[in-house]
Amino acid sequence: MTTRRKFLQTAGVGAMAAPLAAPALASGTIKWRMQTYAGSALAAHVIDPAIEMFNKIAGDRMQIELFYADQLVPTGELFRAMQRGTIDAVQSDDDSMASPTEVTVFGGYFPFASRYSLDVPVLFNQYGLNEIWDEEYSKVGVKHISAGAWDPCHFATKDPINSLADLKGKRIFTFPTAGRFLSQFGVVPVTLPWEDIEVAMQTGELDGVAWSGITEDYTVGWADVTNYFLTNNISGAWAGSFFANMDRWNELPEDLQTLFRVCTDQSHYYRQWWYWGGEANLRVNGTKMQLTSIPDDEWAQVETAAVKFWDEIAAESPTKAKVVEIFRKYNADMQAAGRPYRYG
Template sequence: MKRRDLLKVAATGMAAAPLAMATGSAQAGDKVRLRMQTLYGTETDDLYKAFADDVKTSSNKSVRISRFRGGELVSNDQMLEAVSKGTLDMCQGYGGYWAGQLDIAKIESGIPGAWTSFDEAMYLHKAKGLTDLIAEAYAEKGVHYFGPVFGGPYDLLTTKPVNSLADLKNMKIRATATVASVLEKFDIPTVYLPSQELYVALTTGAIDGVIYGGSLEYKALKLHEAAKHYTYLNMINPGYADGMLINKAKWDSLSDDQRKVLELAYAKHATNMHAWNVNGCMDVNGEGIFEFASLPAEDSNALTAAAMSVWKDEAKKSERNSKAIAALTATAQAAGRV
């Protein structure tokens, strides 16, 4: 299925209805122009155009968004700081990139073992209060948090076959701080590199593998040209959560109707992006450009145990984190995982 067709499929159903109801209802206040940077490149142009068009139409053209691709205005790992300062008005970013600046960032981005299904992740965010805790943390940075944007798979791509965790001890793996904190318990070397550097790093041998996303993202970055061995890690699904952010002062300056338009557009976009990612990975998996394998059950269990240890470490960082980890634990118990 082509990407444009996926967007049409994703836009139908429950997510499309609320925004349609709001169309034309927003009062035209002061005209607002918002500069928004995302993590992604040209592969998501249709998604962000749909998001910007929804905002423009539903706000009676009083709010317009100019979207910039990953790294075009600031480095992806600097987007939180840029939104906090107002250099950017908005972003869709990954909390794992600013784990040193935000106490709850690792938990927000999808700490390994946090959830095993989309429904479980949404239950954690909405019923167990994770969204509110994350929003509280961002508010302290002068940023308003709309909510999560869940991705698809989050697995390992390497230049050589991987049959066990032991194989990774002789490789250098690109990982964010969130995943690195688990891998280091197995003496697996890790390094962080931004997405735009992964292709060169793999082709030159600077790294031997990446944990960045799923097959759709790996193909979009052309990483299959340098690495074809895809290993399912079974640590978390959906594999990660981005967050949509806006400068708090800018948010407060909007009218109630304009804020409602942005909230509804975000909700629709989040649903569309998750569907695009999951469906796209299924398409790519059928193309034969990757060789698929899974870790042995005992290794997957060992990763889960290590992840639970990381949970405890995160809980110690702040009272807020302690509450978040308690919510993760309660959700895992409700799902019968612990």
């Protein structure tokens, strides 16, 4: 934290190298600092290509300096730093960065809100979530630029999980809302800096993670320190977004705003196929973790608990109730549509 504070005080001079090599800049170049929730290995897929593309096209008109998980501020402080203008833009889910909005609880992994990754962009673009997110973030001086899907939420653990009873007492790194939901099954949610997870698994501080699908487990090294992968999941896709300080966003010329949107859309598209293909490939061909499953009739208890959890969240405010109602409507539509949208 001392290093981070020094970095902020010196505006990034000398204390820490930027992940992207900066070109020679014209004196009038717009410069942004952006931090992602992801560590460097994961960022190579979920954000680096998009920012490199933006910088290449924008040239000396604008450059974005990208920082990885916890490099400038801890992930849980990202929202406040962006709101203050210490950071200009952020890639994260609402839940992890602790945004003070009515929609925060739905970011990351809201239990069983989605079955597949395509559910997330449809919910935002066709079922009205974009408008709700825009309104909520505009109230607090932040621009919600776009939301997209990441991977599903599975357990990767040291010991095998073959029943709900096996979850009891397990210390699991997960998201705030997911942890709140899973605690009723005996899971002990643990919050740590992202980069500390692998070591925490090795030292026994953690028994597992419920933070990603199998693609990330392999990409970031967690497959090297866990032995089992549970095929049941509590959500079909992580929901995350790109955000910016509202003043910084409004200062951009319209064409640069459009370019940023195009590059974030490219990022969303990249993740759609990278995760979708990766999840299947590593289940079939991966060699580092053994697959386990909780029987469907037992896992149905978790799905039933999610319905009650939705009711609990909806009772907290009218805005939350509106979002939950959208989830209900969407999932009912998908169920009625049948195959390939929903099975059974």
